[in-house]
Amino acid sequence: MSNIVVMDNGGGLIKAGMGGERDPTAIVPNCQYRPPSSKKWLHLDPSGEPDLTSAAARRPMDRGYLINPELQREIWSHLFSSVLRISPSQSSLLLTEPLFTLPSIQRSLDELVFEDFSFRSLYVAHPPSLVHLHEASRQPTGLLSRAQCSLVLDSGFSFTHASPVFHNFTLNYAVRRIDLGGKALTNHLKELVSFRSVNVMEETFLIDHVKENLCFVSLNVNRDLSISRKSGKENLFRTTYVLPDGLTYTKGFIKHPDQARRYLSLREGGLPSLPSVEVDALNCPELHDQPEQDRKRVDLTKNEFDLTNERFLVPEMLFRPADLGMNQAGIAECIVQAVNACHPHLHPVLYESIILTGGSTLFPQFAERLEKELRPLVPGDYNVKITTQEDPILGVWRGGSLLASSPDFEAMCVTKSEYEELGSARCRKRFFH
Numbered sequence: 458m459s460n461i462v463v464m465d466n467g468g469g470l471i472k473a474g475m476g477g478e479r480d481p482t483a484i485v486p487n488c489q490y491r492p493p494s495s496k497k498w499l500h501l502d503p504s505g506e507p508d509l510t511s512a513a514a515r516r517p518m519d520r521g522y523l524i525n526p527e528l529q530r531e532i533w534s535h536l537f538s539s540v541l542r543i544s545p546s547q548s549s550l551l552l553t554e555p556l557f558t559l560p561s562i563q564r565s566l567d568e569l570v571f572e573d574f575s576f577r578s579l580y581v582a583h584p585p586s587l588v589h590l591h592e593a594s595r596q597p598t599g600l601l602s603r604a605q606c607s608l609v610l611d612s613g614f615s616f617t618h619a620s621p622v623f624h625n626f627t628l629n630y631a632v633r634r635i636d637l638g639g640k641a642l643t644n645h646l647k648e649l650v651s652f653r654s655v656n657v658m659e660e661t662f663l664i665d666h667v668k669e670n671l672c673f674v675s676l677n678v679n680r681d682l683s684i685s686r687k688s689g690k691e692n693l694f695r696t697t698y699v700l701p702d703g704l705t706y707t708k709g710f711i712k713h714p715d716q717a718r719r720y721l722s723l724r725e726g727g728l729p730s731l732p733s734v735e736v737d738a739l740n741c742p743e744l745h746d747q748p749e750q751d752r753k754r755v756d757l758t759k760n761e762f763d764l765t766n767e768r769f770l771v772p773e774m775l776f777r778p779a780d781l782g783m784n785q786a787g788i789a790e791c792i793v794q795a796v797n798a799c800h801p802h803l804h805p806v807l808y809e810s811i812i813l814t815g816g817s818t819l820f821p822q823f824a825e826r827l828e829k830e831l832r833p834l835v836p837g838d839y840n841v842k843i844t845t846q847e848d849p850i851l852g853v854w855r856g857g858s859l860l861a862s863s864p865d866f867e868a869m870c871v872t873k874s875e876y877e878e879l880g881s882a883r884c885r886k887r888f889f890h
Contacts, residue, residue, distance in 0.1 A: 469614030476861025521615035587856030631798035654762035685766035789830035
C-alpha cells in the first residue's frame with residue numbers, strides 16, 4: 458500500500474501521521490514561537506520542552522482560514538522533514554479544510570501541496586464528515602451507522618460549527634457557526650486575570666495551560682456566581698496558579714490540585730440552590746467591585762494568582778456569546794437552527810446523534826450543560842443524545858486515517874498531473890459533489 462499522509466491542519470494544532478494508524482505520529486502547534494531572548498522564530502517540536510514564558514507566537518491561520526501560506530510552508534516543511542520524516546513526492550495527502558473556505562485560499566493550499574511539496578496526489582475533506590465516519594465505525598450497529606446521519610458540533614481553536622452530516626456529506630446549507638473557539642476563550646481569560654491580579658497579556662501559552670487545566674462549564678451559573686463571592690473554604694472555586702520563575706521551574710502549575718477539584722462536589726447536589734443573581738459576564742459586579750479590594754491584598758511580587766469565577770465565566774461564552782456583546786446564538790440555539798434547516802424527517806435522528814468534537818468541548822461538564830440547555834428547545838417526543846468522542850482532539854484525524862485506509866481512496870484523489878492539466882478549481886469539484 459502506498460504512503461498516505463493524513464493531516465488535520467487546525468488553527469491551533471496540526472495532527473499528522475500515516476493513514477491506517479490509530480493515532481497520529483505528531484501533534485504540534487500550528488505556529489512558530491519566539492522567546493524574549495531570541496531574534497529568531499522557532500518551531501515547537503513535540504518532544505522538546507521549551508521555555509514559553511512571555512514567548513510571542515505567529516500563526517499561518519486566522520479565524521480558521523489560511524492567511525499566510527509562506528509561514529504554513531515553513532511549518533509543514535519542518536513537520537515533513539524533521540518530525541514525520543517522509544518524502545512528499547512519494548506520498549499522497551489527505552488534508553482537512555474548514556467549511557466555507559474561499560476559492561483563493563483553496564488555490565493557495567493546492568499550490569502548497571502540489572507546487573511547493575510535489576505530493577503525488579491530494580484528497581481534501583471536511584472535518585464533520587470525518588468525525589461522522591469515525592463514530593459510525595465505532596458503533597457499526599448503532600443509530601449513527603443505520604441512519605447514516607449525525608449532527609457534529611465541532612468547537613476548536615478558531616470557531617464552533619454545528620454541522621448536519623448525511624451519508625458522509627456535510628449539508629453545507631444547514632451548517633451554523635459561532636465565531637468563538639479556544640483562542641477567543643484564552644484571550645478573554647488573559648484580560649480577566651490581567652484586570653484582577655497580574656498582567657498576563659503576553660503569556661498566551663501559559664494562559665492556554667491555565668484554561669485547559671482549571672476552567673469548567675457551570676451547570677448552574679446563578680448558583681455558582683453566588684458561591685464564588687464567598688470567602689474562605691465556602692468558596693469552592695478559589696484556586697491558586699503558580700507562575701514560572703524561569704529558574705526553579707519553567708512551567709506554571711496548580712498550587713493545590715485537590716483544591717482545584719472541589720467544585721465537583723456540586724454535581725452531587727451537595728449545596729442547596731442559592732438566590733438568583735443577574736448574570737452578565739462583562740458587567741458582573743464581581744468584575745468591578747472586587748478587584749479594588751483584591752489589589753490591596755494581592756502581593757504582586759508573589760509569583761502566583763488566584764482564580765474564582767473566571768474558571769466558569771470563560772467557557773460560559775460558548776453558551777452565551779451575547780454576554781460579550783456578540784450578536785450570535787449560543788451553542789444550544791446554534792444546534793437547533795442547524796437541525797431546523799434540514800428536512801423534517803431528519804430532525805429526530807439528528808437530535809439523537811449529536812457528536813462533540815474539538816478541543817473546546819473538553820471542558821468538564823460541557824456535555825451535561827449542553828443537554829440541559831437543549832432539552833427545553835427540542836420537541837418533547839424527540840430524544841436528545843450527545844456522544845462525546847474518545848479524544849475530541851483526534852476525532853477528525855482518526856476519521857481521516859480510516860478513510861485513507863479504504864481501498865477506494867486513491868481513486869478519490871486528484872493527482873499532480875490532473876492538477877497541472879485542469880487547475881485547482883476544476884479538480885476541487887470532485888471532493889464535495
